[in-house]
Amino acid sequence: MCPEQAHIPRRESGDERRIAIAHAARALIIEKGLEGLRTRDIAERVGINIATLHYHVPSKEALVALVAASLRDDFKAQALRHPKEGLDAGAQLRQEFNEFREIVAEMPELIGVLSELVDLSRRDPTIAEIILPMQAYWTGQFTKIFRTGIEDGSFRPDIDPAGAAIIVTAALSDCWRPHRRPSLEPVIAELERAFFLPVSNQG
Amino acid sequence: MCPEQAHIPRRESGDERRIAIAHAARALIIEKGLEGLRTRDIAERVGINIATLHYHVPSKEALVALVAASLRDDFKAQALRHPKEGLDAGAQLRQEFNEFREIVAEMPELIGVLSELVDLSRRDPTIAEIILPMQAYWTGQFTKIFRTGIEDGSFRPDIDPAGAAIIVTAALSDCWRPHRRPSLEPVIAELERAFFLPVSNQG
DNA sequence: CATTTTCTCAATCAAATGATTGATTGATGA
DNA sequence: TCATCAATCAATCATTTGATTGAGAAAATG
Numbered sequence: 001m002c003p004e005q006a007h008i009p010r011r012e013s014g015d016e017r018r019i020a021i022a023h024a025a026r027a028l029i030i031e032k033g034l035e036g037l038r039t040r041d042i043a044e045r046v047g048i049n050i051a052t053l054h055y056h057v058p059s060k061e062a063l064v065a066l067v068a069a070s071l072r073d074d075f076k077a078q079a080l081r082h083p084k085e086g087l088d089a090g091a092q093l094r095q096e097f098n099e100f101r102e103i104v105a106e107m108p109e110l111i112g113v114l115s116e117l118v119d120l121s122r123r124d125p126t127i128a129e130i131i132l133p134m135q136a137y138w139t140g141q142f143t144k145i146f147r148t149g150i151e152d153g154s155f156r157p158d159i160d161p162a163g164a165a166i167i168v169t170a171a172l173s174d175c176w177r178p179h180r181r182p183s184l185e186p187v188i189a190e191l192e193r194a195f196f197l198p199v200s201n202q203g
Numbered sequence: 204m205c206p207e208q209a210h211i212p213r214r215e216s217g218d219e220r221r222i223a224i225a226h227a228a229r230a231l232i233i234e235k236g237l238e239g240l241r242t243r244d245i246a247e248r249v250g251i252n253i254a255t256l257h258y259h260v261p262s263k264e265a266l267v268a269l270v271a272a273s274l275r276d277d278f279k280a281q282a283l284r285h286p287k288e289g290l291d292a293g294a295q296l297r298q299e300f301n302e303f304r305e306i307v308a309e310m311p312e313l314i315g316v317l318s319e320l321v322d323l324s325r326r327d328p329t330i331a332e333i334i335l336p337m338q339a340y341w342t343g344q345f346t347k348i349f350r351t352g353i354e355d356g357s358f359r360p361d362i363d364p365a366g367a368a369i370i371v372t373a374a375l376s377d378c379w380r381p382h383r384r385p386s387l388e389p390v391i392a393e394l395e396r397a398f399f400l401p402v403s404n405q406g
Numbered sequence: 407c408a409t410t411t412t413c414t415c416a417a418t419c420a421a422a423t424g425a426t427t428g429a430t431t432g433a434t435g436a
Numbered sequence: 437t438c439a440t441c442a443a444t445c446a447a448t449c450a451t452t453t454g455a456t457t458g459a460g461a462a463a464a465t466g
Contacts, residue, residue, distance in 0.1 A: 035240075037238075118380070166374065178325060
């Protein structure tokens with residue numbers, strides 16, 4: 001009767017499974033690209049049958065949408081972990097840079113998958129609905145920071161906040177790519193010089 | 204004798220066919236993404252049989268490499284069309300911006316396909332061998348321009364040429380995406396303000 | 407305990423897809 | 437005129453791949 005079945009495949013709850021599936025999918029998108037993403041590979045990495053995967057996530061389309069939502073949740077959680085109230089514009093900008101450093105260090109796949117899904121958004125409205133607002137939010141954060149920084153005189157007065165925000169997010173995203181990774185710090189430094197007002201006694 | 208047979212399936216030379224295949228593939232990569240690229244679709248768009256396509260390009264891998272090489276050739280041709288000898292650094296930078304405007308206007312798919320292949324380079328050494336040097340060349344052009352512009356005093360003296368070059372290429376590439384396209388001019392303007400020295404009578 | 411719900415898998419399907427085969431056509435040159 | 441070769445296609449193959457079916461085990465519910 002074997003009261004102790006050593007190998008009992010621990011039964012996960014639906015949410016846990018879906019999170020595990022999303023994370024496996026993210027890793028596989030980085031490894032093989034969106035064009036190399038296979039439901040079988042995901043199931044194998046999670047350690048479940050393909051049918052089980054389809055039980056939790058009905059279709060591949062839904063699966064990619066799940067990945068998109070998972071990115072959004074991680075981004076949101078990360079932003080909430082670093083409140084920016086009470087900081088001046090300069091400190092807020094440096095805070096954003098630090099958050100990006102943290103993402104690159106702790107969730108390196110996040111930016112890469114995001115960039116693939118931004119491309120996909122061009123052709124897939126379902127994904128666009130999740131990804132574009134997230135990207136707009138990130139750019140918007142920088143726009144706000146630049147606006148207040150111009151007002152309080154810590155940034156160059158002739159900055160176009162929206163344009164500068166695109167430059168910053170584009171440059172940071174670009175530095176995610178492995179062959180650009182070593183350039184992250186020089187690029188951040190150059191961004192600071194490009195927007196901060198030159199103050200002799202700044203630091 | 205019917206000297207004009209309206210429907211004769213004109214027989215193309217190998218090179219012509221390969222060029223046509225590369226262009227069809229480029230268009231399809233933009234429409235469906237790398238993950239949606241199908242050899243059948245390419246053959247259909249060129250107007251040939253799949254077997255004929257495989258006669259000219261042995262495998263799908265070779266086909267993507269062909270696309271990469273075709274991008275490189277177009278880039279090279281475009282660069283040669285705009286000689287930069289004799290221009291000062293400021294004019295050279297504006298010249299580069301104009302070249303980019305021209306690419307966006309006349310070969311809008313070029314930047315998009317390039318960006319997909321840069322991603323692919325992370326996983327495919329064959330593609331990396333073609334694409335990364337091309338990307339490095341483009342960045343290198345900006346690096347040189349910044350170096351000379353610092354020396355002749357038209358640019359901010361504390362610019363890090365390599366970092367600034369990455370910022371510029373990343374920002375321009377980002378503005379290729381359709382939802383960013385309207386931001387191209389503001390971004391270019393902001394890039395100029397970020398690197399040119401403020402001169403009251405500059406024009 | 408009985409019933410229901412949740413979760414899991416082996417087996418299988420149907421379509422998609424990259425690639426090949428074997429034959430045909432037209433041009434070129436000897 | 438005939439042999440050769442580049443270019444082309446219809447038909448077909450072998451896998452891959454997203455998805456389904458039907459059955460069963462574990463947990464929750466009553």
